[in-house]
Amino acid sequence: MAPPSDYDSAKGESHDDFEVSQPTVAALGTRHTHQTTTSTDPDEANERSEKVLNWYLGAPGTLVGTILGVVVGEGVTAVLESQGFEADDLYRVGDFVHQMGQLYFRALMFVTLPLAFFNVSLSIADMVTSKRMFKVRWKLVGLTLLTTVLAVTQALVWTRFVLGDRLNGVTYVEQVASFNLTTYDAFECPSTSTSSSASPTVLTVDNTTNQLVCVPSEKTFGLTKYMHWAPDHRLFHVADRRKVLATKHSVLDVARFESKRAETLNAIFKLAPSNLIDIFSTNNVVGLVLLAVALGNAASLASKKTKGHKSPTSIDPIQVMRELHAIFKTMLSFIVTVTPVAIIPLVAGPLITRIIDARANFPKLVYFVLAFGGAGALHMFLVLPFLLFAFTGTNPYKYLWLVKDALLYSFSCTSSSKSLPVAIRLMDSTDCDRNISRFAGSIGTGINKNGGGAYIVMALVFTFRNGGLLEFFSPGKEAMICANALVASMAVSPVRTGGLAVVMSVFHHLTNLEIMPYAFSFMLIAECIVDPISTVLNLWGNLVVARIIADKKATVTRRPRPTNVA
Incomplete structure (x- = not known):
């Protein structure tokens, strides 16, 4: 059986990365002695180290970091209180410890936003440069918008009617x-009451x-x-x-507006700032996505002109963007490796300040994880299958069972881009156009993120409520959160913790606050569970949209011309 071919999600091309080595013929009369094998096999060692790394970056590493953070927080507090430190001293010590952990958040935002910018730009550029795919592009954009709106709406319903006041924290x-x-x-x-209760x-x-x-x-x-x-x-x-x-x-210098109309106009005007640097400096993720879309279109047109001239000194702008994307992705991989270590001061700091109580806050985090899992299950097993059946008439659960291995792999690696080649190979066995399905799946990895949109909404609501900003959380603010999540979901990088930096950026953009609420620290703990679920939703939504677009019943086949019969 021939090895499966890999699929390049960035270029939309299929290629084989496997090489069959030719056997070497030994010289006549040469006798080779048998050597005993040992456990120092490079492949086995690499597999073992990769497994340890996955455990370190996954739930076990996060759990150990959380436990150490609680132990450090409670231990330092007990020592300081025994030495006669007052509440104000505890606050200063805890805030200093928390600032050490904030360096992780700063580095994460510094790298993730440029990575998201180039990720969206490359997706748009690949979509525009593709030939004979004009109708497919608009179908892809329309279905992506539809599925993301449904995911965002469900997330808002769960946070409003299921969670509600269960997430409320200490008022700032x-x-x-x-x-x-x-x-x-x-x-x-x-x-004057004599009751102790x-x-x-x-x-x-x-x-x-x-x-x-x-x-x-x-x-x-x-x-x-x-x-x-x-x-x-x-x-x-x-x-x-x-x-x-x-x-x-x-x-707290929270942004205030005279009316909802003024807040809406302010958000619209921020989409096109007078200074390009303002988009990055003010964490304007929506403006960042729109700029990436414009850059992707311009880069595709410039790339066509470059290929037409075929000059040896010409530089393909899309190739330059790919190199920059690879650089920022490598930088992000370095930052992600310190996540379990960064959790320790991020958890210990709020506990030392005594503003956050572990016994009261961890149950709220469990409510958040369960609600996100419930919203994800509803979207995955009911909403998306209904859309697939409505557009194609096929059995959605058979299709779900067909691609289950790709979904399980995406849950384990928490990267929709890594699991896409597996999903493409499984989707090729369905009754659909392979070229269209591969094109839609490749482009959808960069722009179609149902799980990312739902995560942004629920994480922002958790931050407002648990961060003590309920006073500024109004129906108008909920509408702004949904609108930002709809566009900012495209900026969620298909890597581990890719959505957390987007959530922080949207929060700073909506509130004008420069501080890092303690709610972000506990949000990082939930990432080990929420991020894999979000990745599965991203991939499943992408596969459903690709299957709908590539359905042979919906494609128009060209009829052969009649020939003159003598």
């Missing part, structure tokens, strides 16, 4: 910058009447945790003009 305190006030502490109101109350300011009122709160670890109060109240502020009190600064 926002300063009034114009008065130069600093938040010192929450003052506990006196209580009565909930304590803290002194706040009513934003409407500016009167001091007491609202219920919770008390854990000897510190007041500000939760579940009305959004029309804020903490009582004190001004320490003589710097007598040691104060903690926590200024």
